[in-house]
Amino acid sequence: MIGGVQGSGVDTSAQFFAKAAAAGGLQVFGKREYYSNIKGEHSYFQVRVSKGTIRSHVDTVDMLATFEEETIFRHALEVRKEGAIIYDPDLDPKRLDQVPTIESNVRSVLNAELSKAGLSADVKGILELARRRGVHIYPVPYNEILKEVGAKHGETSLSTLQRMLNTMAVAASFALLSYDENVVKDAVRKQFKSKPKVAEMNADAVGAAYDYMEEKYGGSFSFRLTPEKVEGPRLFVRGNTVVAMAKELAGCRLQTYYPITPASDESEFLESHSEIELDGHTAHENPQAAENIALKAKGSIAVVQSEDEIAAVTMAIGGGLAGVRSSTSTSGPGFSLMAEGLGYAGMNEVPVVVTLYSRGGPSTGLPTRHEQGDLRFALYAGHGEFPRFVMASGDLEEVFYDTVRSFNYSEKYQTPVIHIVDKALANSDCTLGMFDVNRVKIDRGDFLKEITTAVNGEFKRFLHTPTGVSPRAPLGTKGGINWYTGDEHDELGHISEDPVNRDYMMDKRMGKLDLADREIPIAERVNFFGPENADITVISWGSTKGAILDAMEWLKSDGISVNFIQIRLINPFPTEYVAKLLSKARKIVGVEMNFSAQLVGVVREKTCIPIEQLVVKYNGRPMSAEELYDALKMIHEGKAPKKLVLKHGA
Amino acid sequence: MALKLSDLKTSAHNDWCPGCGDFGILNAVQMALAEMNVDPTNTVVVSGVGCSSKAPHFIKTYGVHTLHGRAVPFATGIKLANPNLEVVVEGGDGDGMGIGAGHFVNSGRRNVDMLYIIHDNEVYGLTKGQASPTLGLGMKPKSLPSPNINQAINPLMLAIASGYTWVARGYSYDVRHLKDLIIKGIHHKGYAFLDVLQPCPTYNDIQTKEYWAGEGNLDDAGRPKPRTYKLEETGYDGVVHNNAEAEVEQKIQQAILKSFEFGDHTPIGVLYQNEFVPTYEERLAGRSPSYKTSPPASQEIARPDGTPLANINKLLEDLRVF
Numbered sequence: 001m002i003g004g005v006q007g008s009g010v011d012t013s014a015q016f017f018a019k020a021a022a023a024g025g026l027q028v029f030g031k032r033e034y035y036s037n038i039k040g041e042h043s044y045f046q047v048r049v050s051k052g053t054i055r056s057h058v059d060t061v062d063m064l065a066t067f068e069e070e071t072i073f074r075h076a077l078e079v080r081k082e083g084a085i086i087y088d089p090d091l092d093p094k095r096l097d098q099v100p101t102i103e104s105n106v107r108s109v110l111n112a113e114l115s116k117a118g119l120s121a122d123v124k125g126i127l128e129l130a131r132r133r134g135v136h137i138y139p140v141p142y143n144e145i146l147k148e149v150g151a152k153h154g155e156t157s158l159s160t161l162q163r164m165l166n167t168m169a170v171a172a173s174f175a176l177l178s179y180d181e182n183v184v185k186d187a188v189r190k191q192f193k194s195k196p197k198v199a200e201m202n203a204d205a206v207g208a209a210y211d212y213m214e215e216k217y218g219g220s221f222s223f224r225l226t227p228e229k230v231e232g233p234r235l236f237v238r239g240n241t242v243v244a245m246a247k248e249l250a251g252c253r254l255q256t257y258y259p260i261t262p263a264s265d266e267s268e269f270l271e272s273h274s275e276i277e278l279d280g281h282t283a284h285e286n287p288q289a290a291e292n293i294a295l296k297a298k299g300s301i302a303v304v305q306s307e308d309e310i311a312a313v314t315m316a317i318g319g320g321l322a323g324v325r326s327s328t329s330t331s332g333p334g335f336s337l338m339a340e341g342l343g344y345a346g347m348n349e350v351p352v353v354v355t356l357y358s359r360g361g362p363s364t365g366l367p368t369r370h371e372q373g374d375l376r377f378a379l380y381a382g383h384g385e386f387p388r389f390v391m392a393s394g395d396l397e398e399v400f401y402d403t404v405r406s407f408n409y410s411e412k413y414q415t416p417v418i419h420i421v422d423k424a425l426a427n428s429d430c431t432l433g434m435f436d437v438n439r440v441k442i443d444r445g446d447f448l449k450e451i452t453t454a455v456n457g458e459f460k461r462f463l464h465t466p467t468g469v470s471p472r473a474p475l476g477t478k479g480g481i482n483w484y485t486g487d488e489h490d491e492l493g494h495i496s497e498d499p500v501n502r503d504y505m506m507d508k509r510m511g512k513l514d515l516a517d518r519e520i521p522i523a524e525r526v527n528f529f530g531p532e533n534a535d536i537t538v539i540s541w542g543s544t545k546g547a548i549l550d551a552m553e554w555l556k557s558d559g560i561s562v563n564f565i566q567i568r569l570i571n572p573f574p575t576e577y578v579a580k581l582l583s584k585a586r587k588i589v590g591v592e593m594n595f596s597a598q599l600v601g602v603v604r605e606k607t608c609i610p611i612e613q614l615v616v617k618y619n620g621r622p623m624s625a626e627e628l629y630d631a632l633k634m635i636h637e638g639k640a641p642k643k644l645v646l647k648h649g650a
Numbered sequence: 651m652a653l654k655l656s657d658l659k660t661s662a663h664n665d666w667c668p669g670c671g672d673f674g675i676l677n678a679v680q681m682a683l684a685e686m687n688v689d690p691t692n693t694v695v696v697s698g699v700g701c702s703s704k705a706p707h708f709i710k711t712y713g714v715h716t717l718h719g720r721a722v723p724f725a726t727g728i729k730l731a732n733p734n735l736e737v738v739v740e741g742g743d744g745d746g747m748g749i750g751a752g753h754f755v756n757s758g759r760r761n762v763d764m765l766y767i768i769h770d771n772e773v774y775g776l777t778k779g780q781a782s783p784t785l786g787l788g789m790k791p792k793s794l795p796s797p798n799i800n801q802a803i804n805p806l807m808l809a810i811a812s813g814y815t816w817v818a819r820g821y822s823y824d825v826r827h828l829k830d831l832i833i834k835g836i837h838h839k840g841y842a843f844l845d846v847l848q849p850c851p852t853y854n855d856i857q858t859k860e861y862w863a864g865e866g867n868l869d870d871a872g873r874p875k876p877r878t879y880k881l882e883e884t885g886y887d888g889v890v891h892n893n894a895e896a897e898v899e900q901k902i903q904q905a906i907l908k909s910f911e912f913g914d915h916t917p918i919g920v921l922y923q924n925e926f927v928p929t930y931e932e933r934l935a936g937r938s939p940s941y942k943t944s945p946p947a948s949q950e951i952a953r954p955d956g957t958p959l960a961n962i963n964k965l966l967e968d969l970r971v972f
């Protein structure tokens with residue numbers, strides 16, 4: 001764990017740590033926690049490193065690196081026995097009451113612990129308490145070492161040197177773990193590749209930290225981190241970026257957004273990569289495609305920052321009407337403003353994708369924290385009844401392929417699609433195998449390039465068809481014209497309040513959900529993990545997937561068998577399949593990151609199967625594998641209350 | 651083949667009140683489109699919600715009747731997705747400057763190349779005559795239970811302040827003049843705003859057709875003097891010709907002064923035009939040049955077998971750690 005004041009480079013140093021570990025062939029999972037603040041508040045980054053697959057974060061900290069006092073006060077006691085704290089000894093005299101950003105309840109708990117142990121309420125005291133609990137304490141005089149490095153490079157500016165604090169802290173951590181120094185140096189050079197001088201100075205800072213740690217503490221720490229051999233390419237990615245890349249691949253060519261945490265990073269990535277390379281390698285296979293490619297060597301995505309989320313969603317719907325794959329990305333408060341737009345898209349059968357980054361609500365809520373509180377809202381946002389898809393991804397790999405699917409569903413069934421990506425995924429960084437772009441297919445549904453069926457120049461956009469899906473021609477298509485309206489309308493799109501027409505149109509629109517239910521394979525809608533028969537059946541959705549899978553493995557070695565139903569397409573709900581699985585279950589546990597277990601309610605509504613045992617969490621911090629493991633164990637032993645609320649997290 | 655006025659009419663039943671000012675605007679729009687000989691399949695009329703927003707259903711081009719107050723962002727999305735389309739936006743004053751005020755202002759900052767026509771009758775007609783944002787303080791059209799307690803927005807000044815690059819006012823019963831303004835607004839390169847004075851015979855018994863024709867506003871000879879006058883007949887020139895800073899400033903100032911003339915001596919015509927301001931489409935092309943050569947709607951995204959055409963290998967390569 002690396003902690004520090006927001007804006008001081010905590011993110012950068014954690015990224016550097018993670019990349020250096022990943023460069024050594026290790027798998028990495030990083031979780032970022034921060035306040036809704038630009039500078040000054042506490043933030044931390046937790047990185048989990050392993051030789052094998054990692055899917056979640058854990059609560060216990062093996063190693064804590066920092067150069068400021070608040071991180072020590074907040075996290076020193078989370079470090080496990082035999083773990084390590086690396087810090088700057090200049091901080092020793094800093095008192096707890098001098099840190100105004102620590103909440104008073106946190107402060108009083110710490111004060112009580114320290115006074116019980118007869119220790120002073122300062123950095124020195126809390127580190128002594130950690131030491132008594134078996135934690136190794138490593139003071140590193142960063143500034144002295146930095147000055148030496150600076151002198152070597154003729155750099156005396158304190159502020160320039162201070163910028164290398166992050167590098168030092170990371171290097172000291174790696175040195176303690178006896179990790180290959182050259183891998184770390186290469187990683188730092190790569191990080192600063194555009195500034196060779198800075199890169200070399202940072203590489204020297206790495207060397208100096210290694211020298212200091214070796215000389216002073218060599219051999220004192222028993223954990224080791226050794227580079228691994230890796231088969232095939234590996235990526236280190238963040239959730240927002242994965243969505244953005246998948247949108248470009250999927251053919252999204254209009255993205256609108258209003259700035260909101262934690263969604264904006266995606267749009268900013270798209271904006272800075274708005275020129276899109278087109279694939280010309282296999283052009284000769286298809287003359288028509290070859291011609292197009294020759295004409296248009298590159299593609300582009302128009303990224304528009306709108307005045308509010310109402311404009312964001314309506315602009316995107318405009319793009320959909322013009323035949324362009326269009327999307328907008330937002331979070332709870334912005335999504336609230338989009339409700340009316342969704343209804344219009346549903347009413348007019350316009351394809352549009354809303355990527356909904358789920359954060360803590362209600363109202364402004366916990367803007368930078370995690371929660372799955374918007375499922376019910378995503379399912380029902382908007383007045384009246386109209387079809388929509390609601391999907392939720394469980395990890396970054398799913399995020400990639402689901403993003404492409406969201407556009408396919410949206411065009412094939414001509415409906416809005418809401419793709420929920422939890423904040424815990426949006427702000428997670430992890431190593432992944434290379435995405436298989438060859439697995440990706442684009443399905444635009446019944447999409448006309450020319451209208452040939454117009455009568456008197458008028459095209460029946462909402463033509464009666466047996467499936468409910470009518471051929472769609474974008475605005476500007478030659479051969480006919482038609483109308484759109486938010487009012488109930490006839491086949492041409494003109495306003496109609498005729499009751500017979502109304503019945504037909506409602507059946508047509510809502511019937512598309514039944515069609516999708518019949519057509520979309522279960523493999524795209526539900527994941528089922530674990531043995532067919534198990535002591536416990538967990539049902540959940542979204543980012544809890546990683547913690548559940550990790551906990552399942554640990555429980556297996558305790559002799560407790562668990563299987564897990566992960567719902568990815570929540571509307572249309574895979575009712576029959578889920579009902580079948582649940583009816584075989586011995587003990588069903590609903591696991592969710594919200595107060596009321598929203599999916600459990602949906603399951604009951606759809607399948608009539610009640611789920612009595614809940615594990616929920618709503619303190620804004622993602623579920624760890626450990627607390628879930630404890631919870632499931634307690635349930636198995638029959639010691640848990642019906643609604644078990646998890647509370648961990650800082 | 652030249653487009654006839656009748657080619658732009660539809661069979662949809664028009665349910666506006668007899669004598670509604672909307673008819674004049676509808677006729678002017680159809681006359682303008684016919685005179686310009688537009689391709690109806692390449693033209694989109696976008697509207698909000700309200701009496702006037704039913705207009706697209708009566709015009710035989712692509713028509714998008716959207717949500718209350720949201721015509722402009724819908725139109726923006728349409729135009730940016732396919733900049734080759736001719737996009738005209740129509741809506742009421744409440745739609746544009748009440749519920750849609752945020753979009754009215756912010757779309758001015760973008761300068762998307764389209765025309766926005768506001769049917770300005772100072773009341774909310776479809777909900778039976780409540781005060782709209784352009785109704786003056788203390789005014790009491792017959793449907794208001796008591797005089798208006800809000801001040802009126804000055805739509806022309808608001809448009810100029812927001813960055814619209816063509817600002818004009820027309821009158822719905824001077825159809826030929828209005829038609830010419832619509833043609834100019836469509837031809838203008840950039841975002842054009844046309845405020846149209848429009849009697850509401852059912853709910854606004856103050857600014858009636860007779861009022862604008864000069865009833866109670868007599869000249870020295872005792873004849874009714876029309877309350878509107880044409881700017882171009884006074885030698886007024888609102889056009890920025892050489893983009894010098896001082897010139898732009900002077901043209902904006904004179905347009906703002908003109909925007910305050912309302913009532914007995916109300917100007918109609920072009921108050922301001924500046925084609926030197928880059929359009930949003932040009933700004934997007936500045937960011938990504940291929941926006942111009944292949945805008946979103948003309949891009950192929952997949953081969954016939956569904957294989958995506960976008961190649962994201964370079965993006966993935968940047969994120970490779972091993």
